[in-house]
Amino acid sequence: MMTLAASLGTSQASANARASEALVAQIVYHGVRVAILSPGSRNTPLALALADHPQVEIKVVLDERSAAFFALGVARASGHPVVLTCTSGSALANYYPAVVEAYHSEVPLILLTADRPAELQGRGAPQTMNQNGFYGQFVKASLTVDAPVPTEPINPDTQTQLSATLQAATKTPKGPVHVNCGFRKPLWDPQVQRQLVNHPAGQAKTVDDDARTTELADAFLDLVGRFDRGVFICGPDAFGSGQDASDMYRLAEMLAWPVLAEASSGARFGHDHRSLVTNYDAAFRTPNAIPKADCIVRFGRACTSQWLAKWIKASEHAVWIVIHDGQTCIDPERKYDQYLDISPTLLLNETATRCLSQMQANLTWLDQWLELETTCKDVIEQTETDLFWEGSIAAACVRNQPNGSVIHVANSMPIRDLDAFGGRSPSDLTVFVNRGLNGIDGTIATALGEKFGQPGAPLLLIIGDLAFRHDANSLALCHDVKITMVVNDNGGGQIFRFLPISQHQAAFEDLFLTPSPIDINALCDGYGLRCTVVETNDALKTALVSEQAKDDSGIILARIDADLNYSQHQSVWQRIQIELTGSKA
Structure with missing residues (x-):
């Protein structure tokens, strides 16, 4: 015989399940087909409801910062909103860098964060903080849904507010939205039967004016x-x-x-x-x-x-x-x-x-x-077969990608070099970059998400050594998603060499260039990833072709002489200046 306490517990678990199932039905109606889940306890009802829905594919990513950038990549590449869900407390704070990038890049994300119920707020309960409106101005809409009560039906007003919040993610301009969901324990009970809730209206439509x-x-x-x-x-x-x-x-x-x-x-x-x-x-x-x-x-x-x-x-x-x-x-x-x-x-x-x-x-x-x-093209192309530098690497990456490929390029020098020296290609290449706020964080995770969002397209990531180390945690995801990376190993933040601060001899290397003692080859080995070191243009081309033929992820480590790289940039610009004007500046 079930005790009163057990009966009440089952009722609460059932209420959690019904509220989560209704929420998932809403997000599917608004176009979601992929959910990125970071494991936790408080978001158990959401995790189970997402897993049970036949139209939702779940990808589990342990690190919430990696998860958020991964979701950003999936949404950008697929063109559909993507759900992120995590437990309460510091977990959702790790989403923040990707959220601000998604807001400024106009990429639709739906953040489903779990929370403690109202009676535990402001009382020092574990893993509890004020999550209401947590992302402030960097989401298009925010809604807190109180923990469901077993004796009360789902509030239709809440469902209306929820629909409006979700719609904001895909309404131009697109962007992230936040739904903060309270839950009481027990979060799950084996006696509760899961149910599939179908939204009666089919799927939301966008109407152009x-x-x-x-x-x-x-x-x-x-x-x-x-x-x-x-x-x-x-x-x-x-x-x-x-x-x-x-x-x-x-x-x-x-x-x-x-x-x-x-x-x-x-x-x-x-x-x-x-x-x-x-x-x-x-x-x-x-x-x-x-x-x-x-x-x-x-x-x-x-x-x-x-x-x-x-x-x-x-x-x-x-x-x-x-x-x-x-x-x-x-x-x-x-x-x-x-x-x-x-x-x-x-x-x-x-x-x-x-x-x-x-x-x-x-x-x-x-x-x-x-x-x-024509004048600029002739000068730049002369450098592609000479020295091994970031300009020749960018050109080689473009020339050796098959039709229909995706290139994700990191911020800082890689995007500048691809833009300036990548030229053109008859191949239909899609280039992605996080230019909302132009940061280097989450670059590997974003690229992996883009591959997940466009699984049929080969994906090449061009990234600097600093950005690579910055997002090294995301290397763990490379065993699930196949991409090729070209890492420009040039001894740190070489973009600062092109800025006035490079003349500050006392502070430049330690505070700005920041070379790292961490060996990238050894780092890849620790994650069980293949790493091929190249030091010439021919070796790079061979490695690119070789990696395309493989079924698993691989890293191409391009060892670059930083001094030569800097002087080659200056030399190309100067030669073009002479060709255009007949004299140096």
Whole structure:
């Protein structure tokens, strides 16, 4: 016979299960198909409800910081919101770096954090802190759901609030949302039968505002049609995964405008359009060699190249148009003249329906930019077979990736080198990078998540030795997800060598360069991962081809002479300057 206490316990466990099952039904309705779980006790009801739902795939990641960046990668690559769930206390604090990156990158995450019930708050209970609104301004919506009461049905008002919170994750601009879930013990009881709850409405739909899109497209075409010396700039994430830049190139061809496409824009690789310009970073280091524009249009985020940003800022007489449907307008270069809060793809798809034959094209204008591109390209390509440095590594990675591949590139020098020296490729390559806040944290976990989100695409991670060591905990996930990594082993934070602080002889190495005594080869061995050391361009190409043919993850450790690497950067920029102007600066 069941005692009163046991009966009450079973009732509470049942209430926990019913509330969790209803919540999971809601998140599935809002498009979730993957949940990243970090083990804990208080989130037991959520873990079981997620595991029992046939439409949810669970990936267990022990370290919450790795878990959050992994989820970020899955959501970015798949295009669908991803659930993160953890126990109470410090666990959810480890999500914070990835949450702020997801917010600024507009990646949809749904954070389901477990919490103690109200009667244990503020009383020194173990693993208990104030989790209400924990992520502050860095989530689009936040909701705390009280611990379920066995004698009370699920509150329909709570379900309505929950639906609105979840919808915010996928409503443009996308981003993370937080649902904090209270639970009382017992968290589970074997006598409680699990139930599958189906949302009655099927799946949520996103409705575009067609009238607004038409209006903005008309205004945009009217504006750009007034200028014959314009430039299109494609910043990071201008054309996201699965989106096509063809309509933008069609318009650029009609206008005879150059397209300056960042490596991570979605508009560089796999495109062979005449107007494509990829070597602009080197050219903009010689400002007086750059033609003067009367209109500059940027799709997506602010570009990586500071020299491009300086040119935009200096072009004060050019009309500056920013097109991005983000959390805020991104215009650090200078205050925009026109801001169109709309997806570039949506806007340009609408322009494709228009007759553009009346637009006047200035072919001489485009020819000036193509001459710059050819000059820079010739100098850069001469260096690809000479010395072994970060520029030649970036080029080799691009040239040796098969069609349909994904490249995740770390922040700091790797993204700058890929952008400046990676050039173009006929292969359709998707480049991902955490440019929301530009940090190096969580790089390995993010790349592994992107591979999980696009399992059919080969994935290459290009990362510096500092970022690699920073996220070494995530190497444990490499046995479950197959990726190839190229690690630029150059003795620490070499980006600081290009900054004024490098002249501070007393502090530079210890406080900024921070070389590490940890041997990366030995670190890989400790995680049971294959590590191939390369010191030449030919050896790198051979290793890249070899790793692509293998079924498991592997690391290619590119040993770089830091002094040579620095001097080669300077040499390339100087040679281009001479070619463009006939003299040194």
